[in-house]
Every structure is written in structure tokens, then in C-alpha cells.
Amino acid sequence: MVFPIIFAFVAPSRLQQQSHANPKPPTAIIVEDSVRRLPCSALSTSSEPSDSSSSRFGRQDYWDSFYQEEDGAAFSWYTGWADLEPFLMELLNPDDTILLPGVGSDTMLLDMYESGYRHLTAFDYAAQGIARCREMMGSERSNAIHLFVGDARDLPQLEDASFDVVLEKGTLDAIVQSGEGGTLKEKKALGLENMEKAIAELCRVIKPGGTFISISAICTEELENSPEWQRTTTGDDDAVWAMIRDGSLYFTESGYASNNFDGTLLAWRKKKRSQEEE
Numbered sequence: 001m002v003f004p005i006i007f008a009f010v011a012p013s014r015l016q017q018q019s020h021a022n023p024k025p026p027t028a029i030i031v032e033d034s035v036r037r038l039p040c041s042a043l044s045t046s047s048e049p050s051d052s053s054s055s056r057f058g059r060q061d062y063w064d065s066f067y068q069e070e071d072g073a074a075f076s077w078y079t080g081w082a083d084l085e086p087f088l089m090e091l092l093n094p095d096d097t098i099l100l101p102g103v104g105s106d107t108m109l110l111d112m113y114e115s116g117y118r119h120l121t122a123f124d125y126a127a128q129g130i131a132r133c134r135e136m137m138g139s140e141r142s143n144a145i146h147l148f149v150g151d152a153r154d155l156p157q158l159e160d161a162s163f164d165v166v167l168e169k170g171t172l173d174a175i176v177q178s179g180e181g182g183t184l185k186e187k188k189a190l191g192l193e194n195m196e197k198a199i200a201e202l203c204r205v206i207k208p209g210g211t212f213i214s215i216s217a218i219c220t221e222e223l224e225n226s227p228e229w230q231r232t233t234t235g236d237d238d239a240v241w242a243m244i245r246d247g248s249l250y251f252t253e254s255g256y257a258s259n260n261f262d263g264t265l266l267a268w269r270k271k272k273r274s275q276e277e278e
């Protein structure tokens with residue numbers, strides 16, 4: 001009866017491979033394989049309070065020291081470009097202006113650049129994260145894109161409606177854990193308030209017709225229920241948000257299945273009300 005036991009271990013990886021029906025040849029140098037990655041669960045595993053509203057992952061000093069450590073040199077949370085590209089290429093154009101908030105030292109930035117996405121802006125509130133990011137990109141690429149230290153809750157550096165896409169991965173998950181002080185209820189409320197401020201600020205900089213993309217694990221429900229999707233922030237009364245990826249199992253046209261990467265993909269497009277029915 002050895003066969004059934006072996007099958008139990010082999011079957012899942014077979015199933016995953018099968019869902020990549022038409023694997024695409026690699027189009028760019030993918031550096032992420034040399035990078036240590038952590039699954040979604042790592043961000044919610046904390047020795048600190050067991051609720052998800054407050055943990056070290058919500059503190060700036062944690063991230064500054066994280067990026068000073070050896071592991072922080074090049075670190076992609078949840079999943080990298082190779083796994084996400086089939087899904088993101090359906091939502092992005094190479095000419096798009098793309099903002100990556102809370103980028104840290106995510107090698108996805110380098111992979112996107114090498115894949116031809118050149119109008120990139122990225123920031124993090126951890127200055128050490130941006131220093132690591134510059135090292136990872138090298139001086140020529142760093143000079144070709146816009147990298148800065150900034151807080152997603154308040155971005156005076158960025159003009160209204162100036163990006164085609166905001167692409168966040170794990171940043172709102174960190175922010176929702178930033179509630180500190182007071183009771184559990186107060187911490188949760190503060191974490192949510194910080195997350196809402198960040199969502200509103202990131203939506204402010206998206207052009208009408210643009211897209212907000214999130215790969216998250218912890219705050220997916222809060223993000224889906226954000227009041228932001230009921231309003232617009234760029235003074236365009238005719239614009240509304242339409243959810244275009246709802247986190248359920250999704251297959252790309254070329255057959256990639258969204259359960260092959262760690263994290264939940266959510267996306268909204270800022271559309272003209274008149275185009276809503278299309």
C-alpha cells in the first residue's frame with residue numbers, strides 16, 4: 001500500500017503544474033529565485049498580541065531594523081514577479097505609470113523594470129528599505145525610476161491623478177497592524193483608520209481609467225469593505241470604482257490559476273460612470 005501514500009504527496013504539485021496550461025517562456029531575467037520569500041502567514045505570526053490590529057509588522061522601527069539585517073537585502077513577501085506576471089500583465093501596460101507603495105527591497109521592482117515596465121515610482125516609510133532598494137536596483141536603474149522615503153498615509157510628494165496603476169503587496173497588511181496603545185478595540189480602530197488613510201491617499205493619485213491592485217493576505221476583507229470604493233477623490237464626479245478582480249479563483253486566458261501564488265489578488269478600476277455598464 002505504498003502507492004497511495006506517494007500519490008498523496010505527489011498529487012498536489014501535479015495539479016498545480018496542470019493549471020499552468022500554456023506556460024509562457026520567460027521574457028526577462030528573473031532574480032527572485034535567489035531570494036528568500038515568506039508566505040502570507042508569516043506576516044500575521046507574531047509573538048505579540050494575537051489580534052491582527054497590532055504587531056511589530058505595523059511599526060516603522062521594526063521595518064528599519066529588518067532592512068538592516070542580511071535577510072532584508074532583497075526580500076519579496078508572499079510571491080514574486082514570475083508567479084504574478086501572468087495575472088498582472090492582464091492589468092498593466094508597459095507604458096503605464098506605476099506606483100509601488102511600501103516597496104522595501106522587493107525584487108519584483110527589479111523584475112518589472114527588466115520586463116520593460118520603466119515608468120516606475122516606489123516608496124517606503126523605512127529609509128533603510130529604500131537604501132536596500134537602491135542597492136538592489138543599482139545606480140543606473142535607481143536613477144531611471146523615482147524612489148523616495150514616504151508614508152502611504154500622507155503623500156504630499158505626489159500629485160492627484162498622476163498614476164495609471166497603484167500596485168501594493170503586503171503594505172496595507174502591515175499598516176492594518178499599526179494600531180498601538182489603549183485597549184484591543186482602540187488598537188484595532190487605529191489600525192483600520194491608518195489603513196483607510198493609506199487607501200484614500202493611494203486612490204487620490206490614481207488617474208480616471210487607472211487601477212488599484214492589491215496582493216494581500218491579512219486585510220482583504222477590510223480592503224474590500226473600504227468606503228473608498230463608494231467615492232472618488234480626484235474631483236471627477238463622473239468617476240466610480242469597479243471591482244475587476246475579487247479574489248476568487250481566477251484563470252488567465254493562458255490558463256494560469258490564481259491559487260498558484262500566495263496572497264489574494266484584488267483590483268479596482270476607476271471608470272467613468274457612463275462606462276460602468278460596459
Ligand SMILES: C[S@@+](CC[C@H](N)C(=O)[O-])C[C@H]1O[C@@H](n2cnc3c(N)ncnc32)[C@H](O)[C@@H]1O
Nearest residue numbers: 063076077102104106125126151152169170174
Ligand atoms: C510586508 S512588507 C512588503 C514589502 C514589499 N511590498 C513586498 O511585497 O516584498 C510591508 C512593507 O510596507 C512598508 N510600510 C508599512 N507601513 C508603511 C507606511 N505607512 N508607508 C509606507 N510604507 C509602509 C514596510 O516598511 C515594509 O517595507
